[in-house]
Every structure is written in structure tokens, then in C-alpha cells.
Amino acid sequence: xxxxxxxxxxxxxxxxxxxxxxxxxxxxxxxxxxxxxxxxxxxxxxxxxxxxxxxxxxxxxxxxxxxxxxxxxxxxxxxxxxxxxxxxxxxxxxxxxxxxxxxxxxxxxxxxxxx
Amino acid sequence: xxxxxxxxxxxxxxxxxxxxxxxxxxxxxxxxxxxxxxxxxxxxxxxxxxxxxxxxxxxxxxxxxxxxxxxxxxxxxxxxxxxxxxxxxxxxxxxxxxxxxxxxxxxxxxx
Numbered sequence: 001x002x003x004x005x006x007x008x009x010x011x012x013x014x015x016x017x018x019x020x021x022x023x024x025x026x027x028x029x030x031x032x033x034x035x036x037x038x039x040x041x042x043x044x045x046x047x048x049x050x051x052x053x054x055x056x057x058x059x060x061x062x063x064x065x066x067x068x069x070x071x072x073x074x075x076x077x078x079x080x081x082x083x084x085x086x087x088x089x090x091x092x093x094x095x096x097x098x099x100x101x102x103x104x105x106x107x108x109x110x111x112x113x114x115x
Numbered sequence: 116x117x118x119x120x121x122x123x124x125x126x127x128x129x130x131x132x133x134x135x136x137x138x139x140x141x142x143x144x145x146x147x148x149x150x151x152x153x154x155x156x157x158x159x160x161x162x163x164x165x166x167x168x169x170x171x172x173x174x175x176x177x178x179x180x181x182x183x184x185x186x187x188x189x190x191x192x193x194x195x196x197x198x199x200x201x202x203x204x205x206x207x208x209x210x211x212x213x214x215x216x217x218x219x220x221x222x223x224x225x226x
Contacts, residue, residue: 004158041218042119043204043214043216044216045209045213048213093158093159098211099212100208101164106158108157
């Protein structure tokens with residue numbers, strides 16, 4: 001009974017490159033949330049997706065960042081033309097339903113480093 | 116603006132004592148409040164959820180209180196153990212199902 005799987009665990013990119021972060025939710029979960037955590041900062045919500053739909057992207061920068069959760073396969077968080085400030089830990093969480101009383105199940109994150 | 120505040124200073128206690136962590140919030144009227152534990156290099160792990168009409172919730176050695184008048188939640192770990200050392204995060208619903216987290220408080224339990 002695998003939990004939320006994120007890969008890669010560590011990703012190094014040079015400025016200007018693209019970063020692709022993947023998240024496979026827990027089995028039976030169709031709701032995915034992406035968060036970013038900077039050193040000494042809390043988790044910041046970025047985007048909430050259901051299968052094939054973006055429900056809430058209010059926390060995601062308007063430029064360079066995009067997310068998808070296709071019908072088949074993992075959710076992808078894509079960062080184009082990365083800059084040093086994108087260095088952070090990116091966490092994905094999933095839940096079986098969209099209810100405010102539901103806990104979220106987190107993966108162990110992808111640590112993105114920009115050279 | 117909405118804020119969630121947790122004590123940024125680490126809490127150091129001795130094994131066997133009760134640890135009490137605080138979460139204060141402003142400009143929220145949450146129906147639910149959640150607590151998570153995060154270990155270094157790992158993702159947060161859900162611990163407890165408490166509803167606005169619940170004053171207190173318990174799970175094994177954990178106890179959470181929720182005072183909507185004071186806009187505060189207290190998180191207690193009784194008979195603390197070194198294995199309880201971690202960062203503890205408080206979270207509130209900011210959207211229907213999206214969460215806003217506090218920065219967390221690090222707990223260090225020494226033997």
C-alpha cells in the first residue's frame with residue numbers, strides 16, 4: 001500500500017533550464033495538492049488539481065510554473081527557465097475526496113537546487 | 116491578512132515531561148484545524164484533526180485543544196520520548212480543501 005510517491009527526490013538544474021517534478025498520489029486518491037517549502041519558511045500552497053482539472057492555482061506564480069494531473073499517470077509540476085529563487089523543497093499531497101475535514105497525505109518531496 | 120503563528124523557537128524538554136505547542140491564528144474562522152509532524156528530509160505526516168465545535172481531541176499520548184474565542188490551538192504530548200523530536204505544524208483550511216500551514220515549532224526531547 002504505497003503512499004504518495006514523488007520523484008526525483010533531488011533535482012539539480014542550471015539557471016534557465018526546465019524542472020519537472022512528478023507526484024503519484026496514494027491509490028484511490030484523485031485530489032492532488034502541491035506545496036513549496038523554503039528554508040525557515042512554512043509550507044506554502046501552490047496548486048490543487050483533480051484528474052484533468054486545475055481547481056485552485058491561487059498560490060502558483062503566474063509565469064514559468066504550470067501543473068497538470070492527466071487522466072493517466074502522475075501529476076507534474078513544471079518550472080520553466082528556473083532561477084535561483086526556485087530552489088526549495090516541493091511537496092505533493094493527496095486526498096481521496098475534497099472535503100475540509102480530510103487530512104492530506106504527503107510525499108517526501110523533491111529538493112530542487114538551482115546552480 | 117490571514118496569519119497562523121507558531122512559536123519559532125525550539126522547545127527543549129526532558130523525556131517524560133509534557134510538551135505543549137501553541138498555534139495562534141488571526142483573520143480566520145476555520146471549521147477545522149489540523150496538526151502534522153515533519154521530520155528532517157521528510158514530508159509532513161497527519162496527526163490529528165479537531166472541529167470548531169470540539170474543545171478537545173485525544174489520540175494515545177497526544178491531545179489537541181481548539182479555542183475559537185482565543186483563536187488558539189494547543190498541542191500536547193504527554194510522557195514525551197526522544198522519538199517525539201520533530202517539527203510540528205498547525206494547519207487551517209484556507210480554501211474549501213486547501214490548507215495554510217504555520218511555520219512549525221521544533222520539539223527536542225532529551226533523554
